[in-house]
Amino acid sequence: MTIHTHAPRFVVIGAGIVGLAHAVAALDAGYRVTVIEQDATAVLASVRNFGHVGTSVQAGELGELAREANAIWLSLAQRTGLDARRSGTLVVATTPTEEAVLHEVMSDRAPNGAQLLTSNQAAEQLGLGSGAQGRGTRILSALLLPGDLTADPRTAVARIAAWVNAHERGEVRFGTTVRGIDTGVVDTNRGRFEADHTVVAAGHLVGRLFPELAERGGVVECALQMSRVRAPHRMGIGPAVLTGTSMLRYGLFEGAASVKLRAELSVTRPELLEIDANVMFTQQADGTLLVGDSHANFDTAPPFQDEHCSQILLGEVAALLGAERLEVLERWQGLYATSQRQDILCEEPLPGVTAVTVTTGTGMTVGLALGARTVAALESGEGTAHEFATETTNLTS
Ligand SMILES: Cc1cc2nc3c(=O)[nH]c(=O)nc-3n(C[C@H](O)[C@H](O)[C@H](O)COP(=O)(O)OP(=O)(O)OC[C@H]3O[C@@H](n4cnc5c(N)ncnc54)[C@H](O)[C@@H]3O)c2cc1C
Known part of the structure; x- marks a missing residue:
């Protein structure tokens, strides 16, 4: 028996830093969380970077997100043992x-x-x-x-994923490719997952799932x-x-x-x-x-x-x-x-589906704050889409 049968289901596509930020925030808010990742372990942007959490060099809204994310990194270091x-x-x-x-x-x-x-x-x-x-x-x-x-980019997301998977309301399905998404359901090569809310955190691959969204966003x-x-x-x-x-x-x-x-x-x-x-x-x-x-x-x-x-x-x-x-x-x-059009793409391509992709090369610095933002917007009943206008030269690490 589980005491969480009635907790709403939150499905995240992508076990990079942005997807895991959403998974942690959703678990903290009481959801049941499933993270779906196509590879056997995440190997894209979130492990190929410098691990630089460059909070102080961001300005404007990115600066606000970076300050929120900095505190989350430190708390996740305590909670998950990441470096x-x-x-x-x-x-x-x-x-x-x-x-x-x-x-x-x-x-x-x-x-x-x-x-x-x-x-x-x-x-x-x-x-x-x-x-x-x-x-x-x-x-x-x-x-x-x-x-x-400075974080260790080679182990950080794996640590967070392991923590999510060990959580009583969390699971991470590696080696599972999402083929299509509709309101309330995520279709994968290993079956369908029902979702009360879905977050697409597919990084630069967002256009594979939502091509028009990526084109509109200039990704x-x-x-x-x-x-x-x-x-x-x-x-x-x-x-x-x-x-x-x-x-x-x-x-x-x-x-x-x-x-x-x-x-x-x-x-x-x-x-x-x-x-x-x-x-x-x-x-x-x-x-x-x-x-x-x-x-x-x-x-x-x-x-x-x-x-x-x-x-x-x-x-x-x-x-x-x-x-x-x-x-x-x-x-x-x-x-x-x-993208030259926005710092972060954050849209609702379908009811109950949020697509979040950092389009500035600052995901290690700001990404952890995005999960908390999306979950807070959901909890308050607001829409989860948000316009992160391009504020800077839009060129980063
Ligand atoms: C060389 C380099 C250096 C960088 N340096 C820094 C830095 O020092 N500081 C900083 O702040 N940022 C830096 N960045 C940027 C930062 O790494 C990215 O912004 C961030 O990692 C993006 O995270 P993400 O979770 O959106 O994407 P990703 O890490 O790419 O994760 C997306 C995940 O989604 C999965 N996925 C996609 N499609 C599907 C599907 N259909 N089904 C299942 N799974 C799917 C992918 O397999 C992937 O694991 C750097 C990036 C690079 C490449």
Whole structure:
């Protein structure tokens, strides 16, 4: 006998971070929850990223979501045992124009606890010791944003899925592909599931289930090149590191100084803009660094990785860390949904069905807040659709 027979049924398609955010929020609200995932384990955007929960670099509504999600990450670390730590973010400047962006942020819109660091202080954060110039790094100064987190993207969603599956009202059906959805019913290759509410969190694959919705939302695939490298020296477990190209992408940096920086980079470093680089890295618990990334949009992304592009990204990080070269341990292609029309696609394609896809490459930062939002809207009897207008340059990690 179960005491929950009459709890409403909440079916989630997709065991990435957005789907699991909905599963956790629905379980907390008392629903019976089934998560349906096509693969034997989630292997798409939610495991291919940096694990950077870049709360402080988001602006506007994304910033609000990011602050909500930050707290949820920390509580899920307690509840599920997933690996997320308050690493902070270090934004390094290697030219006077990049320094001007950091100064503009500090004087105009500094996030809580933000601190400008000297070259030596930044070098210490990276385990380079205080003789930064001597070790060959080019860092002039840096902005430390202490509230941000780094999660282990390879294990985080698997941990949350295991927690959902172990919950008395939860289950995760891996290896089950959703073929069609109607109000109240989800059709899969392993049978039909009845649902009082259905959430489609299929990431960049949303168009496979709702092609017109994806077309209206301008959703396309963004392909990114990533590597895992051995840290070139003992670094401790340091902050997530963003660089000058990151200053062109996140809402926090948007302003006159970043416009000037883009113009300058188009002359001094056109190769970085050509691959639409966001040169950044995070350090994982085993000491290795996740390094990336480039961006290219496609209707369907080709699988081929351009080695020249990887070399540009790896060369930038090596130079920053004062290393001649980096030892690459793994390479992979990341894919996420992107769109110029909105930051997050959140619509009700059918009564009782909500489709949620992050279309900015910020799902690890904001995704956990989206489940709580959808469930709160359901509970209050409001519609679950929400317009997340494009507020920023709409270019992220
Ligand atoms: C290289 C890279 C770096 C990134 N770095 C960061 C970062 O540092 N910080 C940050 O905030 N964000 C980052 N992002 C973005 C972030 O990873 C994504 O926004 C987020 O993971 C999207 O989560 P999701 O759950 O919507 O999608 P996904 O993780 O792609 O999950 C969707 C799931 O749905 C399943 N699915 C789809 N269709 C079906 C179906 N018909 N039946 C059953 N299952 C189905 C898929 O198998 C998949 O597991 C990065 C992304 C990439 C690729």
